Amino acid sequence: MAASSFPRRMLAASQIALLLLTGGCWSNKEIETQSLEIAVAVDVPEPAASERELQRKSPGVDRTDRITSTYQLILPSLIGDIGGSTSDETSSSPFKNMTQTGDSLLENVRQLSLRTNAAPLGHHLKVIVIGDRLARKHDLMTFLDFFFRDNDIRLSPLVLICKGKASDTLEPLYKGDIPGFQIPETVRNQYRNNKILEPIRMYNLMSRLHAKTSFLLQNVVKTKEELVYSGAAVIQGTSGRLIGFLTEKDMETVFWIKGGGRKGGLLKLDDPELGAPLDMEINSVRSRIVPSMADGRFAFRIELEAEGDLMESWSYKDAGRGGVSEAFYAEVEKKLERKLKGNADLLIQKLQKTYGADAIGLYESVRVRMPKTWSRIHADWDRHFAEADITVSVSIALKGHGATELT
Amino acid sequence: MSGSGVGRAEKAWDGDGIVGELREELLDRLETRADMARREISFGRTARALMLYIPGMVQESKLEAIRTEMAAFPAPEHPEDGEAAAERLKLRLQASGAERWTGGLEELLKEVQEGSTALLAEGLPDALLVDTRHIEARSLEEPISEAVLRGPRIGFCESLEKNAALLRSYGSVPDLAMERLEVGSAVRKPLLIVYMRDVVQAGLIEEMKLRIRGLEGDDFPESGYIEQMIEDNSYSPFQQLQNTERPDRVMSGLLEGRAAILLEGTPFALIAPFTLPMIIQSPEDYYERWLPGSLIRMLRFFSALIAMFTPALYIAFTSFHPGLIPTKLALTVVGARQGVPFPSLIEALIMEVSLEILREAGLRLPKPIGPAMGIVGGLIIGEAAVQAGIISPILVIVVAITAISSFVIPVYSAGISIRMLRFGAMFSAAVYGLYGVVLFFLLLLSHLSRLKSFGTPFLRPLGSYRAHDFKDMLVRFPLPAMLERRRFLAADRRDPAKPSE
Amino acid sequence: MNADKLTNTQISILIVNYMLATAILVLPRMLVDKAGTPDVWLSLMLAGVISAAGGWLASRLSLSFPGETIFQYGRKLIGKGLGAAFGTSLVLYFLVICGLEARSLEEITTKYLLEGTPSWAVTLPFLWLGAYLVLGGIQAIVQASDLIFPLTGFILLVVLLLSLRVVEFSHLLPVLGQGLPPVLRSMKTAAFAYSGPELMLLLVAYMKRPRSAGKAYAAAIAICMAFYVVTTVIVIGAFSIDGVTLRTWPTIDLIRSFEIPGLIFERYESLILAIWIMKFFSTFVLALFASSLGISQLFRVPFRTAVFAQLPFIYIVQELPKTIEDVFRVWDYLSMAGAALSVGVPALLLVLQRWKKGAAHGRV
Structure with missing residues (x-):
């Protein structure tokens, strides 16, 4: 048996060999010939200085200006040599930001290949920053479509809004800073405060945009010295556009309403009666949202419960014998509750009246508990939300006061 | 008197008997056998005898025994006594493995070439052939290619006898069977198939013998030749028989129902069938x-x-x-x-x-x-x-x-x-x-x-979901759980005669 | 073929490998498309039960003709002409499955792994490799699948566990919010996931204990069902019903949705893609075996020839659908055909056979 199948196998083997030799490696592209695209910023069209110069020198391109994208590329040539010469100079800023304005994102990216020998590799993209003016002008889904379709770009990049020019966020803050890496890593500090939203990544974004429900998108602000996560943008479900912003203060309250038991946030009180500011560190938060409907009008009852410790007090009064008193606790609790409820009411007001968009996701409770109703009215949800009757009730329990016996 | 050289020989045997008759023929044949020693000894008072042997292939002690016996042996007085004398001499030397040679001269010399000693005595009708075979073998050393940190430091040597003895002396193994075959047309070499009678896979030995008997070749210098010619698929990058210099590997293989092949002249024994998981196994895993x-x-x-x-x-x-x-x-x-x-x-x-x-x-x-x-x-x-x-x-x-x-x-x-x-x-x-x-x-x-190795799928027991096969695959279970003999070969009793594809 | 019979475990693993291929990559989307609700995993469970029943039927049918495959006993049961016709349609069915698996493989490989490579360069080695294994007979196929299963299953589980980090369980609610109709609507699509009973029509002949074939098949269904349900739940949990309908291969995108910096591979899609190539392979191989067996037994052609002769046709089938939508449409028809062939027809045949037996007894 072996003898007779040998010629046959040789035939098959030679066919394969022939195939390989004639064809060669088609998809072969050495790693050092490509640049890693780690961040992209998209803005309203505003050609960069270098672009304008290019235009002057070589006019007559078949392009209108619809969108400006800035790519943060890690260029292989900038990474530095092998062998002994590791050192600071090589690792200082191994990237280059390249701005391109054009009709579409695909075209912009392809244009880059005219400008650099190292074609960008989208696989390592970590963050996409969207300028707020662009987001107001267009439905997010339109210009993000490219990122969804491209088979190299994954669904994992973080998405952020920037109030101002998005491309500024890609500028390094200090020697050695690579914003494309820094920005996503900062998001992980979320657990230490309650003002940053859970990171929204492309896969999240895709679902929400397609569902046409309103939502919040984290905002970053760039000053000369710093890049700060601050506030959030309200994206309207029906249009997919940015319609406004929530402040940091609002974000705190959002965190409360969304609940989720996140630790580490704080609630502060600056009550004239107490005489000095006082902070409570939140140990756990529970939020219950109960929807109901009557005569075509929705009503929500939001119940917030929280537990925490007194973590900072500028009045540090000595508790005296008997320790911190129950009465004191009760008083503080009540004041905190009132404060929180006030904040929440303000937020709801803002969302209902100013923006008319259910950006905090109250619709979830309707979708889950009243699915038949939801399927009827979901296309028009924001309107129903704006007309809904929303009440907030808060209950706070102070459990401890840290390691000191002061109040 | 040393009997080297044709001239001397001529003078030496003048007498009757077997030596005289064969003198011409003998001299002729010894011409191309320069490595064969011819020693003359005397016995009785005037009788002469000729010892033919290959120095280096014989045991000195046995030569001594022959010389001693001959010295004390009385020569036959009359030609008629020759038969009785031959019989008597044979009995005297029987302890050393003596036989009366009834074949022709050429065949006798061939036997001498294999290490026996021929004794041609004046007056005796037949020559005597004494088994004095003894090959110098190197002492047992640790095999270089299969060193282990813990375990016996013994490896096979080039002598088939010694290797077989090594296996026998491993412990008292009543069921250990050894069958002998010969290979090679120009250079005949003995080969042993070793297996455990009660555990060995059914049909394995027959298949092995079949394949070995079908071997054609002048010479099989190393077991590698045998391996390549009896394996199921010589085009595979993987070997289908295991080769080892270690007796403990062989023994454990035998206990699993495999069979081993030992060839004269090489310390490398073959074990079949061979399966892939054995590639990553070493005796130390068990020690x-x-x-x-x-x-x-x-x-x-x-x-x-x-x-x-x-x-x-x-x-x-x-x-x-x-x-x-x-x-x-x-x-x-x-x-x-x-x-x-x-x-x-x-x-x-x-x-x-x-x-x-x-x-x-x-x-x-x-x-x-x-x-x-x-x-x-x-x-x-x-x-x-x-x-x-x-x-x-x-x-x-x-x-x-x-x-x-x-x-x-x-x-x-x-x-x-x-x-x-x-x-x-x-x-x-x-x-x-x-x-x-x-x-x-x-x-x-x-x-x-x-791929199959003598009928056993090469990947066994990988992919088997039977509990007891797991005990020795990637993980080695504690010994008490494994001491029942690993049965996967024996239990399945696959037919090794089916070709691998 | 070989004298050695297959054990129940081996049969189950074969079936699992056969079923878990393309389906698991696209199911979440297809189900949600039809149903519009996130509780489609219920339909998966129901469809599984039905498939198990189908497998049981097919096994019982084969039991009446011990040691024979459908190709052999077909004509005994319903006459030479009809038997040959049924056998041939089965052969064609398997052949198309081969082509489609090859096509799915090509789509995924050229899309996610090798962008510049021409499709024939991707497909041909795959076809040859499959043929090579099939030539080794059912024994070789079983041996390979016994190894592919734990490898792919384990990695799939690990990756699914890792992907829990992107799941929001609220996306899966409400369950039965719209009642039963959506679940029932998506059951037809779910059937696509469980195409396998037809294999029992020929595998039973190779079993050591054919009486428990039905059980072996049911065990396979249970495992597949577990994988399907878990995967669907996780995919929908990550993307919600709105997101999942947007992606062509949602399961792959699931794995691409997260990065775990620091944990060896940061990105796990390479693992999944590698595993999936193996899964396509095992399905392809089994289907090729089935069709080759059919051709060889129906038309008295040596097995080897049957295998090689099909390769060009498989290539043609693979090239035929123009767009990916066409591919999925063919899958749809194919799964309906499969259901008919594997559940409907055996049911009929069983009835026929009982009636014949009854008649025979009656006469005596």
Whole structure:
């Protein structure tokens, strides 16, 4: 048996060999010939200085200006040599930001290949920053479509809004800073405060945009010295556009309403009666949202419960014998509750009246508990939300006061 | 009187009897047998006898015994007494294994060539053939290619007798059976098939004998010849019989129901059937306790995979899928590859081939230089190549890991298989990237799934979900759980005569 | 073929490998498309039960003709002409499955792994490799699948566990919010996931204990069902019903949705893709075996020839659908055909056979 199948196998083997030799490696592209695209910023069209110069020198391109994208590329040539010469100079800023304005994102990216020998590799993209003016002008889904379709770009990049020019966020803050890496890593500090939203990544974004429900998108602000996560943008479900912003203060309250038991946030009180500011560190938060409907009008009852410790007090009064008193606790609790409820009411007001968009996701409770109703009215949800009757009730329990016996 | 030289012989035997008759013929035949010693001894008072033997192939002590006996032996007075005398002499020397030779002269001389001693005595009608065979064998040493940290340091030697004795003396093994066959047409060599009567796989011995009897060849200098000619598939990169110098390996194989082949002239015994998991097994796994034994075996398993696929994966990821590796790693690789003029396949090939050359060279060099050469070669060439910008430092690491992993395989010949396959994987990766690596893996898997060793599927017991097969696959269970003899071969009683494809 | 018979475990593993291929990559989307609700995993469970019943039927049918495959006993049961016709339609069915698996493989490989490579370069080695294994007979196929299963299953589980980090369980609610109709609507699509009973028509002949074939099949269904349900739940949990309908291969995108910096591979899609190539392979191989067996037994052609002769046709089938939508449409028809062939027809045949037996007894 072996003898007779040998010629046959040789035939098959030679066919394969022939195939390989004639064809060669088609998809072969050495790693050092490509640049890693780690961040992209998209803005309203505003050609960069270098672009304008290019235009002057070589006019007559078949392009209108619809969108400006800035790519943060890690260029292989900038990474530095092998062998002994590791050192600071090589690792200082191994990237280059390249701005391109054009009709579409695909075209912009392809244009880059005219400008650099190292074609960008989208696989390592970590963050996409969207300028707020662009987001107001267009439905997010339109210009993000490219990122969804491209088979190299994954669904994992973080998405952020920037109030101002998005491309500024890609500028390094200090020697050695690579914003494309820094920005996503900062998001992980979320657990230490309650003002940053859970990171929204492309896969999240895709679902929400397609569902046409309103939502919040984290905002970053760039000053000369710093890049700060601050506030959030309200994206309207029906249009997919940015319609406004929530402040940091609002974000705190959002965190409360969304609940989720996140630790580490704080609630502060600056009550004239107490005489000095006082902070409570939140140990756990529970939020219950109960929807109901009557005569075509929705009503929500939001119940917030929280537990925490007194973590900072500028009045540090000595508790005296008997320790911190129950009465004191009760008083503080009540004041905190009132404060929180006030904040929440303000937020709801803002969302209902100013923006008319259910950006905090109250619709979830309707979708889950009243699915038949939801399927009827979901296309028009924001309107129903704006007309809904929303009440907030808060209950706070102070459990401890840290390691000191002061109040 | 020493009997060297034709002239002397002529003078020596004037008398009657067998010697006188054969004198002419004998001289003629001894001309081309210069290595055969002819010694004349006297017995009785005037009788002479001739001893023919090959010095170096005979036991001195037995020669002495013959001389002693002859010295005290009375010569027959009359020709009629010759028969009785021959009988008597035979009885006297029977303890040394004497026989009366009734065949022709040529055949007698052939026997002498095999180590016996011929005694032609005046007055006796027949010659006597005494079994004095004794071959110098080297003393038992630890096998070089199969060193273990813990375990007996005995290996087979080149003498079939001694090797068989080694197995017999392993312990009292009443069921140990040995069957003898001969191979080779120009150079006939004995061969033993060894097995345990009660456990051996049904049909295995018959199939083995069938295949061995069908062997045609002038000479079989090493068991490797036998292996290649009786294995199921000589085109496979994997061996289907195991070769070992260690008696303990052979014994444990026999207890599992396998059979061994011992060949005269080589310390390497063959064990069949052979299955893939045996490649990563070593006797030490059993001598050490179960936890280290198991973990180390798993380590070997991963080393085998690493040795085979690492360069291919390097090629696949750097040339095809830089997006699939962590970003920081990608940056490192890019940095490392700056200035390297070759695509990753060529780079990897250069290094791997150089390493193989070094390895082969290291085997031939005299012992003191060999290891040093390996280290020096590796370090200096690698370092220099990196400095010159021919290869990237990452590749050096990849190649080093690959090389070291391949040394972990306890079965040397399998290590060679894996090294070869590594190149196949590399080429596959160079054309198709990760897809190529997977295809190659599937190709291997398909080939191995089809491969049989004397009827046993090569991949057994991998893929078996029977509880007791797990006990010795990747993990080695504590001994008490394993002491029932591993039955997978015996229990299945597969028919080894079915060809492998 | 070989004298050695297959054990129940081996049969189960074969079936699992056969079923878990393309389906699991696209199911979440297809189900949600039809149903519009996130509780489609219920339909998966129901469809599984039905498939198990189908497998049981097919096994019982084969039991009446011990040692023979459908191709052999077909004509005994319903006459030479009809038997040959049924056998041929089965052969064609398997052949198309081969082509479609090859096509799915090609789509995924050229899309996610090798962008510049021409499709024939991707497909041909795959076809040859499959043929190579099939030539080794059912024994070789079983041996390979016994190894592919734990490898792919384990990695799939690990990756699914890792992907829990992107799941929001609220996306899966409400369950039965719209009642039963959506679940029932998506059951037809779910059937696509469980195409396998037809294999029992020929595998039973190779079993050591054919009486428990039905049980072996049911065990396989249970395992598949577990994988399907878990995967679907996780995919929908990550993308919600709105997101999942947007992606062509949602399961792959699931794995691409997260990065775990620092944990060896940061990105796990390479693992999944590699595993999936193996899974396509095992399905392809089994289907090729089935069709080759059919051709060889129906038309008295040596097995080897049957295998090689089909390769060009498989290639043609693979090239035929123009767009990916066409591919999925063919899958749809194919799964309906499969259901008919594997559940409907055996049911009829069983009835026929009982009636014949009854008649025979009656006469005596």
